[in-house]
Amino acid sequence: MWFPTLFLPFLTTLLILCFGIGLFLLSGIFNLKRSPLSVWEKILFAFALSQSFLIFGMQIIGHRGFSFNIFSLTLLIGVGSALCFGVFSLLSRFTSSRDSSDTPKEEPPLSFNRHQTIVFVALILATFLIKTVYLHNTIIPTATDLGHHLYWAKAISESGELPYYAEQNIVTVDGAIQVTEPEPISDFIIGEHLTLAALQIYSQANYFGAFPILFLFLINILSLLALATLSFYLVRGISRSSFASHIWNGENAFLLTLLFFGPLYSLASPQAKFVSGGVIGNTFGNLFIPLILLCFYRALRNRDSRFLGLGLLFTFTLAYIHHLSTFILLFVLTAIILIHLLLHVKSLSTVLRTWFSLLAKPLPLAILTFAILFFFFVAMPTYIENSAIDTAVGTPTKTTRTGLTLLQIANSSGSVRLALALMGVLFLSFLIRSKHYAQSFLLGWTAILLVMTLRPDLLFVDIPSSRIGAYLSFPLGISAVLFLLAFFAYWQKKHLALPKVIMLGSFVAIFIFALSEGSLDNGATLLETSKAEPLVATMHASQYLSNHTSTDDRIIKDHNFIVGDAWIKLFFMRGYSYPFSRAYFNRYETNPDREQCTLAMISTPNTKDGDRCFQRTGVNFVMVESSRDTAQFNSSKKFSKIYASRYVTIYQKNY
Amino acid sequence: MSNRLLLILFFVLFITSSAFLFERSLNELDQEANKNWWTISFIRPDRVKNIDIVVSNYTEDTHFKYQILAGDTVIEEQGFEAPLGENRILLITPEKTPEVERVTVRVIHKDQQQELFRNYKLK
Incomplete structure (x- = not known):
């Protein structure tokens, strides 16, 4: 009975909220029957438009004091989307100029021949199969990041209000231990939680179920299509008479990109592992970054301001979803602009005039106006409100932020992709003299991320290098695709004396190398085993404690050994840092200024320090993993053992 | 296509x-499907002298045994059944709390055992 009662409501809600709204709004911008959009662009833009609508719409009504419930959200969607549709239609009509020099350039749509269709079907099937097999063991809610994020989504859907991102901490002030009042935190951004909350409000799906991961799964798959579509247009944008057209074409680029990001390298970060790990912001960023680049590229190549408007809107949306992705995107766009201007230094005024004429149209200007008004009069992203930008800019201070080596990049992005990508970068730099936008886009995207990853000090980037490295695999993959296609298209066209068997053999060798490395990468990630039983035990214990405590009680639990411990807070909803948590042991060792109470209360509860911490913090319940941290409590006269299972034990302090 | x-x-x-x-x-x-775990907990953790417990069984085997220990001495012992997926309540609080520092409730199931205890300050 789960299918009609649980799954169908979720699926219907997902399709309407994530595509229905966006498709309706998109039809106000483009005539969908005769539009310059491929089917893949339609669903990608529909999804992104839906996110934009929900994120900004819910913030507007939330700040106006309206509560989030089915009625208010339905009103928002009904009235709001009709209004936006009207505005978009009006603006788009004026944006499409009658001046022939401004007429958007049309081009034939994406169209696979029979062989390419078979390849596409095989690739998409393999992609879904591999990711589903991986998620099969990780679909249950154990991931720490996801637990933290869903606390806020649940806070929104339960309270019906926008959340205040804050947490209490245990601090030592002048030698005295105390618990602070809730202090603002910048790690969470509203756009990561609003759609999930809306999905839950409508479908009443269980936060402990599959729906959050399925939502991220959808975004991950869409990001592959975004990359493939971007590849399609980039290759289309580079016409070379020296390349055999049956090899060098957009459709082949689409398929090869799908191969490099679909079945191969499908699981390790930043792909399926980010999905199961609940790295919501990054997963969104991995979709929005190529989508935004696609919009801007299409705007410039087709001289169509509607794409520019969409690109600006999605950029602004991304700023309300993930700070790091926005930061990276701004660097990428700056690099693209600078490289393009450098390549066209002799015709600078023409280039700038073209850009200005695209920008000075109703739709892009209206989007910019909306963005400015929203930013200053409705809400700023939390990381700007809390002035958190300063922490990302500056000379890298820790060793984890001083850059990765090429070997580390090869390990994370795949040595095949890296090797081919570097060849691709060379190819773009030296072999193409015609200075297409495609060249600027790909060179800018790849080069800036390489610099940010290898030498962040040159750009005053003070962010963990491994996090930036996760963004590198996408431009490397596309560069690799372009190089591979160009290589074989060139040789084929030139009818060089290379015997066909050598050409075929080299292609097969590269293919097998990529396949084996990509599959090995998948295989190394596929070895997760189910943690269902300990997780269910954690949930049972949490429910017990939630039923037998009140807001006057304080609880501490262990993060090192309890499975799914980050989800415990969802049973209480008494604050982001409720219960307190003993963090990973190395956090206490590497940061001597960190409070030590959360360590002492579990590791050494019977010492003077442990006792003092209990007294000052008021913690009166302790939750630990049964096989690890029970000896020190079992031997103590100060604690009663009130709950026990194979996996989790709960103690109560006797005061 | x-x-x-x-x-x-x-x-x-x-x-x-x-x-x-x-x-x-x-x-x-x-909680029940293909699982092999069980829990014991005090029904009223807020009542210091109350040692009534609930046993939640998510294993196929329904046979259990409980013991009440005053210090190290077993003062009561009995078998009971807890069907799969059920919370079996045991009202076992003695009329008079034993004059010991620790009262333990031990539950034995197959080759495993779990214990709960309360510590008391003696006058």
Whole structure:
């Protein structure tokens, strides 16, 4: 009975909220029957438009004091989307100029021949199969990041209000231990939680179920299509008479990109592992970054301001979803602009005039106006409100932020992709003299991320290098695709004396190398085993404690050994840092200024320090993993053992 | 195959994968399905002298035994049944709390045992 009662409501809600709204709004911008959009662009833009609508719409009504419930959200969607549709239609009509020099350039749509269709079907099937097999063991809610994020989504859907991102901490002030009042935190951004909350409000799906991961799964798959579509247009944008057209074409680029990001390298970060790990912001960023680049590229190549408007809107949306992705995107766009201007230094005024004429149209200007008004009069992203930008800019201070080596990049992005990508970068730099936008886009995207990853000090980037490295695999993959296609298209066209068997053999060798490395990468990630039983035990214990405590009680639990411990807070909803948590042991060792109470209360509860911490913090319940941290409590006269299972034990302090 | 059909294929695959994963999640989070764990807990942890317990059984075997210990001495012992998926309540608080520093409730199930205890300050 789960299918009609649980799954169908979720699926219907997902399709309407994530595509229905966006498709309706998109039809106000483009005539969908005769539009310059491929089917893949339609669903990608529909999804992104839906996110934009929900994120900004819910913030507007939330700040106006309206509560989030089915009625208010339905009103928002009904009235709001009709209004936006009207505005978009009006603006788009004026944006499409009658001046022939401004007429958007049309081009034939994406169209696979029979062989390419078979390849596409095989690739998409393999992609879904591999990711589903991986998620099969990780679909249950154990991931720490996801637990933290869903606390806020649940806070929104339960309270019906926008959340205040804050947490209490245990601090030592002048030698005295105390618990602070809730202090603002910048790690969470509203756009990561609003759609999930809306999905839950409508479908009443269980936060402990599959729906959050399925939502991220959808975004991950869409990001592959975004990359493939971007590849399609980039290759289309580079016409070379020296390349055999049956090899060098957009459709082949689409398929090869799908191969490099679909079945191969499908699981390790930043792909399926980010999905199961609940790295919501990054997963969104991995979709929005190529989508935004696609919009801007299409705007410039087709001289169509509607794409520019969409690109600006999605950029602004991304700023309300993930700070790091926005930061990276701004660097990428700056690099693209600078490289393009450098390549066209002799015709600078023409280039700038073209850009200005695209920008000075109703739709892009209206989007910019909306963005400015929203930013200053409705809400700023939390990381700007809390002035958190300063922490990302500056000379890298820790060793984890001083850059990765090429070997580390090869390990994370795949040595095949890296090797081919570097060849691709060379190819773009030296072999193409015609200075297409495609060249600027790909060179800018790849080069800036390489610099940010290898030498962040040159750009005053003070962010963990491994996090930036996760963004590198996408431009490397596309560069690799372009190089591979160009290589074989060139040789084929030139009818060089290379015997066909050598050409075929080299292609097969590269293919097998990529396949084996990509599959090995998948295989190394596929070895997760189910943690269902300990997780269910954690949930049972949490429910017990939630039923037998009140807001006057304080609880501490262990993060090192309890499975799914980050989800415990969802049973209480008494604050982001409720219960307190003993963090990973190395956090206490590497940061001597960190409070030590959360360590002492579990590791050494019977010492003077442990006792003092209990007294000052008021913690009166302790939750630990049964096989690890029970000896020190079992031997103590100060604690009663009130709950026990194979996996989790709960103690109560006797005061 | 037209682009529209490929799009339909894409959504069919997504819905199929999602349905499969959704069902998997429901099965995994079912406390009883293919599980082998059990818990004991005090019904009234806030009442210091109360040692009534609830046993939650998620194993196939329904046979249990409990013991009440005053210090190290077993003062009461009895077998009981706890069906799969049920919370079996045991009202075992003695009329008079033993004059010991620790009262323990021990539950034995197959080759495993779990204990709960209360510590008291003697006058």
